[in-house]
Amino acid sequence: MSKKGKAIGLPIVNTRAAGIDIGSRIQVAAVPPELSDDPVQTFQSFTADIERMADWLISVGVTTVAMESTGVYWIPVYEILEERGLAVVLANARDCKTVPGRKSDVNDAQWLQRLHACGLLRASFRPSRDIAALRAYMRIRDRHLEYAAAHMQHMQKALTLMNLQLHHVLSDISGVTGLRIIRAIVAGEQDPDVLSAMRDVRCRESLETIRSALVGNYQPEHIFALSQALLLFDAYQERIADCDRQLERALQLLNVDKAMPETPLAKPRTKTKQVNAPKFDVRAMLYQLTGIDLTLIHGIGSSVALSLIAECGTDLSRWPTEKHFTSWLCLSPGCKISGGKVLSSHTRKSNSRVACQLRLVASTVGRTETALGAFYRRLAARIGKAKAVTATARKIAILFYRAMRFGMRYEDPGADQYEQRYRERVVKQLQRRAAHFGFSLQPAEMGVS
Structure with missing residues (x-):
């Protein structure tokens, strides 16, 4: 306040705002000085202490709380405060950098409270509880797939050490023929005639070629390494099946109050099934959940559609326009301008799972005879493949946004x-x-x- 009693500084937007500095051991909460005689208090990270912090915030009249996204320590605090009815704002760390000077947990909490009171913090996207559970199951499943792929590489290394050139005659050693032969080798079979007879009828290579690739140097230590990698691969396949059951259950809970659309689901565009796709009818369940068939967009299969729904949710009105959505994904061009001069227009670096997956989809779509494929090839010839991938991924993200937000039916x-x-x-x-x-x-x- 000035000498004349006028307020100095930014206007207060949220009069009952609090700020919490999140840590692994303690949380420091700060409230406006006029609400409490002791406006800054420290709490332990135990659940009882977090609940006591929530009770204190409610008792002094706080209605909204701001915190930084520090590691994963913010998640239990966020969920407990949200269950108590408080409006929680999860702020990006780059949006709330503290002022120069001595840094402490108390100063950070007070600075967060001040920024939030003035309305200067933007809330990060946080899906609803049901979608958050679906996202957690999907991320666990993706992690298991990565671990399983690592053990498949261990199996391929063991085969190479035995000079079994199976990966040269089979497109994928984790397919029907490859796993059948690997299990037989682990069981003790070494006769190339017997092993090559396990060739699946859909295998392109001839019986003689596969037999030549299976003549190797079978050493016991390499067979042991192969058996260990196979056991771990099978263990992760079982865990992936558990995740599929949880995903199916989560989708069923989301579809409890939703009726199947009157328009029947069209036949799939392709009959090819993805190897690592969930083992249930994802396409039909997502059609019931959203009312649209996302797989009509080229490159978006059932697995990709499930990942997009799990990461972004079903309500895309959180982003006012498609430009806001692509900017959130870090797929739109940057805009750094100073003195009327464009300093940089590169896209921001991001660890977004959605952006990474859309880039992979764009690379695949670029090889198809579709409008998206022609768009990719035209840009690749003009500005290079890397930028063409980002631009195509942005276009696919826009199509997904329009389908989810406005019910657009995509026709290639x-x-x-x-x-x-x-x-x-x-x-x-x-x-x-x-x-x-x-x-x-x-x-x-x-x-x-």
């Missing part, structure tokens, strides 16, 4: 129609530029060089 126009539209657009631009300089463009006669 095809690569030829996309190229024709692009040609017409370029010709119109050239005609406008020619007219601006006083010229006119005329189409060239066919057969005239």
